[in-house]
Amino acid sequence: MTFGNAEYAPYIITVSFSVLAAxxxxxxxxxxxxxxxxxxxxxxxxxxxxxxxxxIALAIxxxxxxxxxxxxxxxxxxxxxxxxxxxxxxDVSRSMNAADVGTSRLERAKNAARRIADSVSGGRIGLIVxxxxxxxxxxxxxxxxxxxxxxxxxxxxSVNLQGTDIGAVFNEASRVFSKRRENSKLLVLITxxxxxxxxxxxxxxxxxxLGVSVYCAGVGRDSGAPIPTDPSGYVTDRDxxxxxxAKNASFLKKLAADTGGSYFDISDSFSGLRTVISAIDSxxxxxxxxxxxxxxxDRFAFFVIPxxxxxxxxxLLPEVRRH
Numbered sequence: 001m002t003f004g005n006a007e008y009a010p011y012i013i014t015v016s017f018s019v020l021a022a023x024x025x026x027x028x029x030x031x032x033x034x035x036x037x038x039x040x041x042x043x044x045x046x047x048x049x050x051x052x053x054x055x056i057a058l059a060i061x062x063x064x065x066x067x068x069x070x071x072x073x074x075x076x077x078x079x080x081x082x083x084x085x086x087x088x089x090x091d092v093s094r095s096m097n098a099a100d101v102g103t104s105r106l107e108r109a110k111n112a113a114r115r116i117a118d119s120v121s122g123g124r125i126g127l128i129v130x131x132x133x134x135x136x137x138x139x140x141x142x143x144x145x146x147x148x149x150x151x152x153x154x155x156x157x158s159v160n161l162q163g164t165d166i167g168a169v170f171n172e173a174s175r176v177f178s179k180r181r182e183n184s185k186l187l188v189l190i191t192x193x194x195x196x197x198x199x200x201x202x203x204x205x206x207x208x209x210l211g212v213s214v215y216c217a218g219v220g221r222d223s224g225a226p227i228p229t230d231p232s233g234y235v236t237d238r239d240x241x242x243x244x245x246a247k248n249a250s251f252l253k254k255l256a257a258d259t260g261g262s263y264f265d266i267s268d269s270f271s272g273l274r275t276v277i278s279a280i281d282s283x284x285x286x287x288x289x290x291x292x293x294x295x296x297x298d299r300f301a302f303f304v305i306p307x308x309x310x311x312x313x314x315x316l317l318p319e320v321r322r323h
Contacts, residue, residue: 004069016064055314066303071296084123084283091191093131093164095245100225101267109190112266119277129154132161134168167199174206185212192220193248214259215276217266220247
């Protein structure tokens with residue numbers, strides 16, 4: 001069994017237990033079940049009273065289960081697949097280990113990529129990882145689960161050649177997009193903006209010829225931060241001083257402007273992702289034909305029906321004996 005609203009489970013369970021505890025406290029304070037005086041004065045039927053209490057006590061967890069949207073079993077459904085293709089280029093160079101954004105830059109970048117993947121509805125998404133070289137880690141796919149699996153596996157050890165070569169990213173992206181005749185071509189570059197090779201401007205021309213828009217997501221601080229190494233310590237220069245890695249926002253802004261894209265920063269907030277999500281939604285959609293998908297079956301009715309029965313029964317049951 002799975003639950004469609006599993007992410008809200010802590011809140012639903014907390015509220016349900018709170019309501020149940022309040023109901024028990026109410027019963028304790030009124031003492032209606034144990035008060036001989038009340039029974040004699042009001043002619044209360046103890047069996048009926050207990051049955052009403054049972055109905056309410058059982059209805060509370062049934063309501064919680066129904067709200068959690070229980071699911072089991074599967075059904076197949078044929079859907080028409082259309083959407084935009086989005087290629088994400090993720091910087092996995094050692095400078096992305098710098099922890100100047102509350103966590104490491106790489107973890108922040110991966111969280112942004114997850115949010116972008118969630119926004120791609122019906123389209124396909126792919127992943128390039130790069131450092132001193134770039135390669136396609138996840139081909140264009142409509143399977144978000146597969147994409148997220150590759151994304152989770154990406155790390156600073158994913159690319160053997162260290163350094164940062166954004167030009168290699170554009171070469172790899174050109175190779176991916178040139179194989180297809182899509183209406184929508186969008187590249188999201190997530191990086192701190194360091195570029196040690198200086199070939200980005202030259203290779204960017206090929207992307208412009210293919211009509212690819214580049215959206216650059218900058219991560220890191222302008223003031224820079226030291227780069228951690230394992231097991232401890234930091235990357236140092238020849239004089240033994242810690243090397244500081246700073247975000248190069250001006251370079252990323254220029255790359256985005258040259259292709260009709262835009263630049264946004266994710267160091268403090270993901271609000272800038274609205275820019276690229278809006279761009280994805282506004283792209284001309286590609287039609288991918290039909291495909292069969294398996295969906296879990298909602299079974300909340302198995303809990304809603306007895307819930308309604310119990311609440312109705314509780315309302316209809318009298319609290320006093322009829323003469």
